[in-house]
Amino acid sequence: MAIFVDQNTKVVVQGLTGSQGRFYGLRNRAYGTQVVAGTNPKKAGTDVEGIPVYASVADAVSEAGANTTFIIVPSAFAADAIMEAAEGGVGFIVCVTEHIPMHDQARVYNLLQRDFPNTRLLGPNCAGIISPGKCNIGFNPPEVAKEGSIGIVSRSGTLAYQSTYELTRKGLGQSSVVGIGGDPVPGTSFIDCLQAFEADPETKGVIMIGEIGGTQEEEAADYIKANMTKPVVAYIAGVTAPAGRKMGHAGAIVTGNKGTAAGKMKALEAAGAVVAQNPTQLGDLMEQALKG
Amino acid sequence: MDLFEYQGKQYFARFDISVPTGDIARTVDEVVTLANSIGYPVVIKAQVQVGGRGKAGGIKIANNAEEARFHAGNILGMSIKGHVVHMVWVERASDIAEEYYVSFTLDRSAKQYLGMLSARGGIDIEQVAEQDPGAIQIIHINPVDGLTADTARAWVAAAGLNPIAVDQTVALVQKLYRAFTDGDADLVEINPMILSKDGRVYALDAKVSLDDSAAGRHPEWDAFGVVTVAAGDEREKLAKEKGLQYIGLDGSVGIIANGAGLAMSTLDTVKQVGGSAANFLDIGGGANAEVVTNALTVINTDPNVKVILINIFGGITRGDEVARGIVEGIKNVQLRAPLVIRIDGTNAVEGRAILKQHESDQVISEETMLSAARRAVAIAEGK
Numbered sequence: 001m002a003i004f005v006d007q008n009t010k011v012v013v014q015g016l017t018g019s020q021g022r023f024y025g026l027r028n029r030a031y032g033t034q035v036v037a038g039t040n041p042k043k044a045g046t047d048v049e050g051i052p053v054y055a056s057v058a059d060a061v062s063e064a065g066a067n068t069t070f071i072i073v074p075s076a077f078a079a080d081a082i083m084e085a086a087e088g089g090v091g092f093i094v095c096v097t098e099h100i101p102m103h104d105q106a107r108v109y110n111l112l113q114r115d116f117p118n119t120r121l122l123g124p125n126c127a128g129i130i131s132p133g134k135c136n137i138g139f140n141p142p143e144v145a146k147e148g149s150i151g152i153v154s155r156s157g158t159l160a161y162q163s164t165y166e167l168t169r170k171g172l173g174q175s176s177v178v179g180i181g182g183d184p185v186p187g188t189s190f191i192d193c194l195q196a197f198e199a200d201p202e203t204k205g206v207i208m209i210g211e212i213g214g215t216q217e218e219e220a221a222d223y224i225k226a227n228m229t230k231p232v233v234a235y236i237a238g239v240t241a242p243a244g245r246k247m248g249h250a251g252a253i254v255t256g257n258k259g260t261a262a263g264k265m266k267a268l269e270a271a272g273a274v275v276a277q278n279p280t281q282l283g284d285l286m287e288q289a290l291k292g
Numbered sequence: 293m294d295l296f297e298y299q300g301k302q303y304f305a306r307f308d309i310s311v312p313t314g315d316i317a318r319t320v321d322e323v324v325t326l327a328n329s330i331g332y333p334v335v336i337k338a339q340v341q342v343g344g345r346g347k348a349g350g351i352k353i354a355n356n357a358e359e360a361r362f363h364a365g366n367i368l369g370m371s372i373k374g375h376v377v378h379m380v381w382v383e384r385a386s387d388i389a390e391e392y393y394v395s396f397t398l399d400r401s402a403k404q405y406l407g408m409l410s411a412r413g414g415i416d417i418e419q420v421a422e423q424d425p426g427a428i429q430i431i432h433i434n435p436v437d438g439l440t441a442d443t444a445r446a447w448v449a450a451a452g453l454n455p456i457a458v459d460q461t462v463a464l465v466q467k468l469y470r471a472f473t474d475g476d477a478d479l480v481e482i483n484p485m486i487l488s489k490d491g492r493v494y495a496l497d498a499k500v501s502l503d504d505s506a507a508g509r510h511p512e513w514d515a516f517g518v519v520t521v522a523a524g525d526e527r528e529k530l531a532k533e534k535g536l537q538y539i540g541l542d543g544s545v546g547i548i549a550n551g552a553g554l555a556m557s558t559l560d561t562v563k564q565v566g567g568s569a570a571n572f573l574d575i576g577g578g579a580n581a582e583v584v585t586n587a588l589t590v591i592n593t594d595p596n597v598k599v600i601l602i603n604i605f606g607g608i609t610r611g612d613e614v615a616r617g618i619v620e621g622i623k624n625v626q627l628r629a630p631l632v633i634r635i636d637g638t639n640a641v642e643g644r645a646i647l648k649q650h651e652s653d654q655v656i657s658e659e660t661m662l663s664a665a666r667r668a669v670a671i672a673e674g675k
Contacts, residue, residue: 101505106403161606241559280660
């Protein structure tokens with residue numbers, strides 16, 4: 001088992017005919033992911049290295065059996081692409097596109113909630129998801145992943161790869177590695193992932209990687225305290241971030257005492273999670289937590 | 293992008309939100325000329341992006357040209373919490389009857405918009421929120437539904453404003469909502485929004501933060517950007533010119549990493565092993581030789597830097613691209629400090645192979661993030 005994607009996931013790539021979409025679509029397929037279609041209304045009927053291109057997501061669903069989409073299109077088109085995917089009938093939408101305006105994100109999120117409550121959006125501005133040995137959608141470098149029983153959920157992409165690597169070095173494989181992204185209105189939250197990992201019989205422990213800004217980590221801490229029976233090892237980036245400065249991610253904004261790394265670490269510790277001081281410790285701490 | 297007050301007022305005016313008549317001035321003579329044409333009394337307000345201007349003496353009323361000259365002379369060039377005043381906004385002084393507060397922003401937990409309205413404006417709203425939360429009327433707005441006229445009316449009615457102010461406020465908050473959504477702002481805030489003695493409601497201040505991700509569909513924002521850059525430090529100015537996500541700090545370990553999360557984590561790890569970072573620099577996804585060269589160029593201008601730590605984990609960014617970029621950078625930039633490099637992830641093996649040919653006491657490879665941080669800090673401390 002794994003969460004959200006597995007060997008039965010059939011992926012359509014919105015943006016397959018672009019240079020980035022082609023690179024990652026083909027790379028994901030080379031890993032063994034079932035990449036069954038791409039979309040581009042102007043190039044319908046053609047193919048990219050044998051992957052058929054359709055005019056729309058709806059066509060990719062009916063013709064190629066796609067049940068998941070990988071959106072890798074420029075930010076100006078991303079909000080429409082998400083709505084097209086939901087209307088086209090896929091159940092899981094992975095959107096890696098960055099710089100989608102906040103108001104577009106807020107509108108799309110609430111439209112999905114209202115009209116497509118069973119459709120899950122991961123992202124935007126996320127690294128994607130890999131269930132090692134089964135399916136890889138997005139930017140995750142599969143070289144460092146290994147099939148196993150630890151779930152990873154991270155706002156930051158590079159810190160997700162980093163922690164995957166630290167676990168693999170310790171011989172600890174992963175059930176799924178989920179990048180939820182650092183944008184203001186993420187489709188999937190820490191809590192969504194914790195809930196899915198808790199319910200997944202294959203997952204034995206969870207690594208959670210947060211960062212400064214927002215209150216998602218604090219909310220996740222409440223959830224961990226009330227609902228998680230599996231060990232959680234957490235890491236929060238941004239301890240040394242100067243107050244009041246934006247450090248790249250739209251979400252990583254610190255104002256006053258709210259959303260600081262120290263506050264988040266404290267909340268997670270109080271909730272029973274093990275808190276690492278740097279990513280290199282994650283493997284050891286998870287190993288210890290599993291021995292419990 | 294945070295706007296100065298005067299830019300915020302110009303921005304509000306585009307959405308038909310009333311603001312006092314005024315303009316910007318950069319010299320004492322300009323202030324006096326402007327004040328004479330506006331008519332006294334005028335308010336002279338320092339244009340800096342920091343709170344507490346009034347307490348610092350950055351906001352003054354002038355009743356005649358002599359007073360205008362005196363206050364302008366004091367305010368222009370003064371430093372408010374480290375921000376030097378280069379400009380002032382001069383506007384006709386208002387006869388204030390009451391002061392209110394209104395704002396719109398995103399509630400990230402609720403994933404909806406949050407409107408706040410209070411009859412107790414003009415002072416620190418966070419204090420009001422703490423001491424008397426009931427004095428702030430909060431409204432959540434679903435972005436799909438928007439702010440309807442009925443909802444706006446009910447919200448304003450609940451805030452307990454002077455009855456004279458209600459109709460005008462209902463109209464103003466709907467305009468402000470459009471300035472927030474159609475305008476692509478992350479935050480719009482008016483503190484104070486006033487009721488004047490002659491019964492008019494308008495914005496006496498303007499705090500606007502625009503969503504950088506929406507800049508592509510707002511060419512008119514270019515005019516704002518020029519001024520904002522001039523406010524930063526020299527290193528940040530250069531970085532911005534080169535399109536880099538850079539924040540200057542005061543330590544001795546220059547940092548280059550890919551991804552905001554990894555960059556923050558690199559800063560933390562450097563501190564944990566006893567060092568201090570000279571900067572935050574995220575070269576982001578898809579970094580190539582040009583980006584790495586630019587990053588090295590910017591860090592090279594920092595005299596405090598004793599070592600540069602490059603921490604790359606390949607996902608979007610491929611390790612071989614970064615390695616080629618570093619090799620180019622060494623050729624293009626006369627580096628003043630040694631490099632400690634750690635590359636992992638996509639094409640890391642290829643990347644390390646490229647670097648191997650260039651390794652020396654100035655170009656050092658390390659395996660883990662922790663060991664790379666330790667090595668860099670040791671070099672910075674001369675060990």
